[in-house]
Amino acid sequence: MADIWDDGRGATEEIVERFLDGEPTGNDVRAQIVHSWRRCQATGLSPDIAHAPLLEGLDFECGLVRAARPVFEGLGTTIANTPVCMLLGDANGAMFLRNVGEPAMRRAMDAVGAAPGFGFTEAEMGNNAHGSVLAERRTCQITGNEHYAEVLRRFTAVGTPVRDPLSGRLNGVVCVVCPNEWANAKMMTLARRSAAAVEEQLIGMVTERERALLETFLRSQGARHTPSSPLRGLCRRDQLTLEDSAVSLIAEGRTAMREVALSDGHIATLLAQPVTGSAEPTGIAVRVWLPGP
Template identity: 30%
Template sequence: MDAAAAVRMLKGVRDAALSGRRTPVGPRADIDESWQRMLRGGVDPDRDRRAGVLPLEEIERRRLASPLREVLPVLRDNLVSIAEAAQHIMVVADADGRLLWREGSAPVLRKADAFGFVPGADWSEALVGTNGVGTPLVSRRPVQVHSAEHFVSTHHTWTCAGAPITDPRDGRLIGVVDISGPLSAMHPASLALVTSVTRLAEAELRNRHHEALDRLRSTASPLLSRLGGRVLAVDERGWTAAVSGMPPPGRVALPKSVRAGRQWLPSLGACTLEPLPGGWLVRVDDGDAAPEGRGRVVLDLSRPHRPSARISGGAGSWSHELSPRHAELLYLLARNREGRTAAQLAEDMFADRTRTVTVRAEMSRLRRHFAQVLAHRPYRFAEEVEVELVVPEDPAALLPRSTAPAVRRARAA
């Protein structure tokens, strides 16, 4: 099939989807899921919507705060020259879908201006429809969007391929890298290329993380050798560099705003924190494991693709962005305060009561962060903990990536 015929076919598939008709050839899975989100969200397929472009000061602030700045040399070395030769541009956006950097072919940059594809613009999927920046941020998977696969018709002369970048140091989605260009410049290897380069960028962040831990370890180890009790040195994201008097935890979940002094950490209990170059010295206050007035847990699933949990009590508060699997488990425990056995959770998540090994492994990882508020035998929130569950207004938006039978039943309700 030549390019013109492929475009005609895609337009026919899109028209059928908008009118509710079935066709012999349907959209690809990622595109179909995105179109369904657009239809539920009321995005106009024939209107080019745009939000205000951020002022230069805000663009610069976001650039300086973004971990993506650390890997720009990797992205440039591996994408910009290829993009220029292929009449494409490279675009780097943050986790909100705001474009922070773009480089590449000058003629294509001018064409991108006409689309509002400029630094500071909002290309989130909910605003501009299916596209190579916003859609990978929602699906958390690399996505190619070609011609009429764009939900909004004014983008049909454009093709793009984007892949999300996750910071391996804390698991956060930090943005997306996209290569885009006019329809005539489409190349089938674009998605594979941008996906490979994002993996290189994540590897660079991982290497920087290990080097920083080594520096912190060399600073903290002599200090820890002189201290008694349970004490550890962690970096600013909670990764353990050195430890004394206790088995080494892989990572300690720190409060969103860390400060020196006495704080309560869900995985360790009451602790005293002192600053170190590149991290924190954490002394565990043995004999006083729980904060006064413990506690309250707010499980916030209202942002479909950024679930989080916040714990608060007399010793302060702590928040943590959840992985999709941990969000599922905490949701099930919040809905079943009496507790669930490993077999029951396996039934809830996989429709297979025999998959208890998988459940126990995930619960073990989860309890590293929530040890002070989660009990086991059966798995449950501790009785004295108040739990608030915040879900989306639209039941269909509840943990949209989840295939767990219990979650799918809740979405259907």
């Protein structure tokens, strides 16, 4: 909703009321904000009854939370003694982590449900720095009266996506929130740097997971060294065929075997097997048997 800082002064209470009455808002409000108001209106949400629901069954030890926890712990000194709140939510709109600079801001966040365990999608709370990032898949800034929900209009917030380091999929959102009178462009910098730090933690976790997968598989096969690629002597067409078959087997997520015809008429055999770490499944490994010369 913003790639550069915007003070949001165009969204006065009068303009908000004009929008709600179906009248033109003119050019005083950013187009992205008006679009977000329309999304909220389409859900049937009323600005005066927005409510963050308490969610059940959340996994507070999921990968996103484990990656973000050290980042949020480190933010304690950054926002200490300031009316600033940092929040982490997932791709479904659930809040998981919160770091608040002072008690008054903690109480203010509690009052609107901006706390771990609560949902903060646009359908629940109107446009906001968490839910709107999920809707638009990019950094969003919402200031004061730009909020659809009345209870959020005293705040300014910036949200930035946290993306999966391998797939690029949106995994979550880091938000920075403060009272309107404290808002400044440093909020956007803090949100983006914090989201980038969480992504760095995710990269480390992915690397560790892939290394564990290989080591566990080699142990299960009694191998002492990493084998050279069995596909190296094949033509490019056969390599791609086997790689596609391996991806398909991995997607099944179970033990499975498949025979694949090669370009020279021989048959290659692929075996997919789940491998486990110390406590839980680590992934799927695929072995390839090629015909002899």
